[in-house]
Amino acid sequence: MTLRTEHPCKGMTKRQREAFEQIATGEALPRAMPITLQRLQTNGLIERGPDKVLGRDALGVISIPQYYVPLPVHAQWCQWCSEQLTDGEGAHTGPLIDEDGTAR
Numbered sequence: 001m002t003l004r005t006e007h008p009c010k011g012m013t014k015r016q017r018e019a020f021e022q023i024a025t026g027e028a029l030p031r032a033m034p035i036t037l038q039r040l041q042t043n044g045l046i047e048r049g050p051d052k053v054l055g056r057d058a059l060g061v062i063s064i065p066q067y068y069v070p071l072p073v074h075a076q077w078c079q080w081c082s083e084q085l086t087d088g089e090g091a092h093t094g095p096l097i098d099e100d101g102t103a104r
Helices: 014-024 034-042 071-082
Strands: 047-057 060-068
Touching (some): 014 071
Antiparallel strands (some): 047 060
């Protein structure tokens, strides 16, 4: 029996998984509601980095928050992704994944 790596967001909502994967693939500010990002932070799946300063105006600094996936979580996600690959011929070699991140 081959053990499969669980998606780091197993049991989370589709929107939470989407936001996580946007950050994991390099999008520092995903298209997600603040509550979604807060849930990911609370679960240790993302961390907030330094804000990106866009400029200044008469009211002060204009900045946006930046997020990243901690290395151990990113490594788990990469392992999970590698298990989803095909054999190059289009035949799926990994498990089929349900919307909640569980393998069938």
